Amino acid sequence: MRILAEVTPTPEQLKILANTTPGFTLIRGAAGSGKTTTALLRLRHQCNYWTQRRTRLGLADPVRVLVLTYNRTLEGYIAELARRQVTGHTGLHLEVSTFGKWARGLLGAPPVMGHEDTAASVRRFLKPVVTDLRYFGNEVEYLMGRFETGRLHEYLDVKREGRGSTPRVERPLRERLLNEVVLPYNAEKAALAQRDWNDVALEVAAMSVTGTPKWDIVVVDEAQDFSANQIRAVLAHLADPATVTFVIDAAQRIYPRHFTWKEAGVDSFVNRYSLANNYRNTRQIAAFARPLVDGLPMEDDGTLPDFTSCTTDGPLPLVVEGNFSGQLDVMLDRLTNTVDFTAESVAFLHPLGGGWFGYLRDRLRGDGIPFVELSRSSVWPTGPEAVGLCTLASAKGLEFDHVLMPGLNQQVTPHGADAGDGQLENLRRLIAMGVGRARRTVALGYKGQDPSTLVGLLDPTTYEKVVTR
């Protein structure tokens, strides 16, 4: 499948590339505004600056460049573009990695509890305390990722950022979550000599860096989904001075990890840039996605998709109502009639994935369409397959010509009923992010008797509707 391409920077991007001042830089912008591309193209200028400085100061150590991504698929998708920026430089060391791989490597690659095991353990402690295990499982992940071990009690009084206004989580409930869930979970882990991914971040943040080489240039892509502890871990391994670029769009945040930059250790930014133009989507796709995020609390790092800034046009997105096989009939029929599988990429996205794709896999095999599975733990495929299957969360940061989301039923998008419900807000960001992956066409599907609330939020004038069996 195609990787992120080299492009000619536009004036708004050029301004960002040319600035090589050391310190922290924030690049924000809506989906498809070229944030990742710009941050990577910027590497070439930074490498020039840092290698010249190295020569001037007569330093023997190589200039060290670290690009951290949110998952392995994204790592493969952007690695080539990152590598191209540093070629031709001697005395330069580049590492492109996921946060997890990088941090665990620093600890000597110890065993780490899987995310599923962590979630199951937390759920065990949550059960006697709350009924909504999914929401509060996220809450616990949020609180553990935000605070350092000795400062977990700060959760009791802190403003909960980015978690929606309902359900309300007042102090008595916070005390129970801390004392009856987080602390016993941590104690059990310690007793069993286990380590979860948050421990990895905490340990790397607390590591003495005398023994490990420091980084001169760092790019953190999709930084809105990094936890405060992960950011602290990165900061603990910076050279002084260092050039650090955070790429962020809070409108696309899909994990409950909000914190303030200051508390994570970033006191100020030498540059804050906002990218406005959308280079990926057609006007029709951006207009389709807009109601999903319109009105969401954006915090200061979010940028709404601006469909007036898109420069291309395409067909209206398709919304198919019917049973799952009927949805696939319509979608596959359009695909096989319009897509050039040798040159274009297609993604089937779903909130849950897994078994939901069982029937789809059979259909694709039956139609002779080769496909690959993309997940957080898989590498970006380099083979000839044009079709990828993945959960919405795994599609983060990626791009496809055609995006299909069959099975968008309420059953797979549960949320609370109150205004400001945190889960619904998260789902709105997630589906909008998925739609925003598409360059040319988008199709959504749902069962007539069980449409997701998300489908109801869409503006019917922005799509073509097909009702099937």
Ligand SMILES: Nc1ncnc2c1ncn2[C@@H]1O[C@H](COP(=O)(O)OP(=O)(O)OP(=O)(O)O)[C@@H](O)[C@H]1O
């Ligand atoms: N100057 C440009 N000219 C043409 N295309 C561009 C330009 N900059 C970026 N693009 C293209 O726009 C698309 C989106 O770029 P990129 O993935 O960097 O955006 P992003 O803001 O990081 O997106 P997201 O946050 O949605 O993942 C890519 O196909 C990229 O090649």
